[in-house]
Amino acid sequence: MSYVISGECCSDASCVAVCPMNSIHPSPGEPGFGAGVSLFIDPRTCIDCGACADICPVDAAQPADQAAPEDVERNAAYFAEREPLEATDLDSWEPPAYQVWGDGPRRVLVVGAGPAGMYATRELLLRTTAEVTLVDRLDQVGGLVRFGVAPDHPRTKQIIDTFERIVGHSRVRWLPGTDSTSLTTGYDAVVHAVGARRSRRLGISGEDSACTAEDFVAWYNGRPGATLPVQLTGPRAVVVGNGNVALDVARLLLSDEDQLRQMDVSPDVRRVLAASGIKEVVLLGRRGPETAAYTETALQELLAAAGDRVELRFHARPTSWTSEGLTLESGDTIAAGNLFTAIGFEGQAVDGLPFDADRGIVPNVRGAVVGRPGHYVAGWIKRGARGGIGVNKACAQETVTTLVSSSRAAASPGS
């Protein structure tokens, strides 16, 4: 027997650090880490000790005999072409990496209590003696974990418990529902972890009457102030996009009343979705399946839930959206009542910081904002809207390392 990691893996790699047999890969630094969303356990060397499951913040590591057969297979398949690592040969392990103590900052402001901001706060608490002020526009920690992860993935949301404990630390001053602009003076450093939640636009005519993933996801997750900007009209909807968010949208649209009842959604959301009359979804990829950004597990999940009602179409470029439906470059029109766009997210410029509009990020070197000493970025606003929740941990570690090693030289960031 061994343990296996399911598709709900958050890739924060806590498990890699506690595995006494070096059985979990790709580990941070190895090719593939951060690119895919899942880590895998080598069944040939796993000794079934359970240390990974104990530490996993989203309960994705499970004993093989309790896991889904697909998960067992996926874990084994990842290692099929790889030689097993001999754990007792300690030279096959990565040597430990240490950070030298460097006095560190005294007061740090972290803007944004989503995963990137929370991991950055945690790193600051661990690696420095700084007092951290954490602000968020919303009243709760979690950001996109709370308001972006689909409501039928409750295990992923468990990581919020960890975030809430970080907020309770005695060196953290947590200011919920606060606008950061009034606060940027008086700190040794500011970490901007504001994310990138605005949906990218397709740039076709009629797009204004479509629904963006940003609006739809915020609505079904009950983000304060979010409303559904369109009326749901069956029987067919088109979702443009090939990422996991597009698959989430399709899955939610096709969930029947029974499935909706299992989810953590408000009665209002449940009623609107159940009454939508949407019976089939066309998932549109503007390029081929080889460039699709969804993960295999997310696709399997969608097909398992509503395989007979989902049509995957690739190489289909939309040109206009009207009440008739979606017209493609080929001249075809897909008759549909709703168009959803889920082609990725982009960051917005942050007041007072430079902005790279092409990439939708604040230009930075390992987290340090270019030309603005004392200012740092973490998460999607730093590296673009890619990568799952746990990837933010390594990202925040890099930013905090940069911050700690340069903070002695930095002037007050407000000046």
Added chain:
Amino acid sequence: MDETAERLLGSASRLSRDPETEIDWEAPIGDGYGMSPEWSTLYGTPYWDELTEAQQRELTRHESASVATTGIWFELILQQMILRDVYDKPPRSAEFQWALTEIADECRHSIMFARATERMVEPAYRPRLLARELGRMFKTVATGETAYAAILVAEEVLDVMQRDWMRDRRVEPLVRTVNHIHVVEESRHMVFAREETRERLAGAGRGRRWVSALVIAIAADMIVSSMVSRQVYANVGLDAERAVREARSNEHHRSLLRTSCANLMDFLGSVGLLTPAAARVYRRTGLL
């Protein structure tokens, strides 16, 4: 509980290691570090920079021996607590059998640590008298979550250090092997201790949780502060007064401990053992 215990028994049968036969105890000892130098209590202090590399190496060998001796000390405490805990449990249960397996592991580990320190350094170390006496009391009275969470804290603090040392090529091969053997078997012990702690705490009221949390935190403080004996500094020819003073205010070491113990603190937080009073103790100790 029995399911966890059964799984752990299965795991132990898949991989248990015998230091008697796996380690060549006659092999000559080289001049490697006794631990990763970054883990030295003086690393990062002005005193450390004044030492020659040979002195730094020697210091880490003594510190490592002292830590191993502390390991033996709480493994003895642990064995007695577990034995008391399972005294009237049915011997056929997986929980009972796992508990005895763990005692057997700890017994082998203690012998292994004792032999390794003997090979590495001349002087013998012991935890200070106060710690020994408090440990004597603790092992006699601690029960339930207090016993298991204290075991967890002790083992985890040792474990995080050893994970670094075993992978570090600068460290003497004997120490690396000894540490890996300990880390592998400890991973099962910690899973068990977490499970027991969770189970014992189920339904515990606020008062009991408050007391348990504080007792565990104080035990952790005692363990961490006993890791490196002040005798170490004198034995490698340092000014013990100054070394202790600089070690106490060594932020590098505190940061390393804090970082390494983050998962442990997370667990204690998740089961409600990180009460404000306990958190104050952990902060003082340098774990939080």
